[in-house]
Amino acid sequence: MDLKSNHTAPVLGDPAPISKSRLRVHSSLFPYSPPGAVFSPNLFLTVPRKKTGILDDVRASSWLDAMKSSSPSHKKTREFNNELASADTDVAYRTWMVKYPSALTSFEHITNFAKGKRIALFLDYDGTLSPIVDNPDCAFMSNDMRTAVEKVAKYFPTAIISGRSRDKVYEFVGLTDLYYAGSHGMDIMGPVRQFSDDHANCIRSTDKQGKDVNLFQPASEFLPMIDEVFNSLVNSTKEIKGAKVENNKFCVSVHYRNVDEKNWPTVAQRVYDVIRNYPRLRLTQGRKVLELRPVINWDKGKAVTFLLESLGLSNCDDVLPIYVGDDRTDEDAFKVLREGNRGYGILVSSVPKESNAFFSLRDPQEVMEFIKSLVIWKKKTSAL
Ligand SMILES: O=P(O)(O)OC[C@H]1O[C@H](O[C@H]2O[C@H](CO)[C@@H](O)[C@H](O)[C@H]2O)[C@H](O)[C@@H](O)[C@@H]1O
Numbered sequence: 001m002d003l004k005s006n007h008t009a010p011v012l013g014d015p016a017p018i019s020k021s022r023l024r025v026h027s028s029l030f031p032y033s034p035p036g037a038v039f040s041p042n043l044f045l046t047v048p049r050k051k052t053g054i055l056d057d058v059r060a061s062s063w064l065d066a067m068k069s070s071s072p073s074h075k076k077t078r079e080f081n082n083e084l085a086s087a088d089t090d091v092a093y094r095t096w097m098v099k100y101p102s103a104l105t106s107f108e109h110i111t112n113f114a115k116g117k118r119i120a121l122f123l124d125y126d127g128t129l130s131p132i133v134d135n136p137d138c139a140f141m142s143n144d145m146r147t148a149v150e151k152v153a154k155y156f157p158t159a160i161i162s163g164r165s166r167d168k169v170y171e172f173v174g175l176t177d178l179y180y181a182g183s184h185g186m187d188i189m190g191p192v193r194q195f196s197d198d199h200a201n202c203i204r205s206t207d208k209q210g211k212d213v214n215l216f217q218p219a220s221e222f223l224p225m226i227d228e229v230f231n232s233l234v235n236s237t238k239e240i241k242g243a244k245v246e247n248n249k250f251c252v253s254v255h256y257r258n259v260d261e262k263n264w265p266t267v268a269q270r271v272y273d274v275i276r277n278y279p280r281l282r283l284t285q286g287r288k289v290l291e292l293r294p295v296i297n298w299d300k301g302k303a304v305t306f307l308l309e310s311l312g313l314s315n316c317d318d319v320l321p322i323y324v325g326d327d328r329t330d331e332d333a334f335k336v337l338r339e340g341n342r343g344y345g346i347l348v349s350s351v352p353k354e355s356n357a358f359f360s361l362r363d364p365q366e367v368m369e370f371i372k373s374l375v376i377w378k379k380k381t382s383a384l
Contacts, residue, residue: 096352124325183250185303
């Protein structure tokens, strides 16, 4: 692949771009629907799909473009931001918040809607419960956040849904009374339950405390392939200063946050050179990370649906799922909640971003405030 030319590369596509029509969903959940607002189709990697749906052709350079455009610190963005006075940046953020109101200032709206309903809380990890840091191995959540999550989980069924391996995210969070889904939902440990659908790959197991659980791993057959790809990528990127490859069990992350931007084409090239040999893997993109994952019809949105069913909370009018996340992989969950008119997505972002979420929070600090407010509200209303 020559990233400077217009050669095409076989890659499976990322989720479809958000269509304008999605914004026209009118629902009782929707707090405000400013007229004329339009979703940008640039949220995901631009991957033109072939009608066969098996192998897509993509301009190799679009990987690099996507890496650059998704990076807020990218030169163009920096230049753009420099041109704007900080006051203007603030105005841009506040304008954006008209479309995605703060879940803190809209708290009353949310709790009014939640009255008489059971809230189910879904939390992403990186960038939501822990701040984004340079070293993925050091993305620790604060003790205050841990306490807040522990408390909220006493009142509402709470699940962590992360791109990381389930073991790793459990190690970071360290709380037992939660449900955990790792590998972008491809590794779920949930309560024991009989399902209406036949979920192959769902087995009975025990958790670290010896409790009976259901273990759902829809991509289990990919395990050897993922290990192989992980080893190839470790080897092929070892000379790129700052590149880091992470094995997330059912997916592999190639981090370029600490790679000099002039070497980003090499990162994209190396990833391409590996993935081209694995037509059953697809590429998605997160925050300064390229991720390779199995081509199965499963994502964080499906994981939310699965967990709701596991908890006996699906198809119930009196359930309000709330999903808090910062990443484009969280969009799948926001979309499930929005399209099913089922609950609220809350996007964590300090910069304007198009999203399927209803509300926003600026950073993990605000996430903690929101979680604490839920506990206070629940205690107050239970005492009445
Ligand atoms: O679904 P999440 O829990 O949000 O996990 C998504 C990815 O998060 C991690 O990477 C991101 O956070 C790192 C630590 O702050 C940061 O260094 C990196 O640049 C981010 O992309 C994690 O390392 C990945 O494996 C997850 O897929």
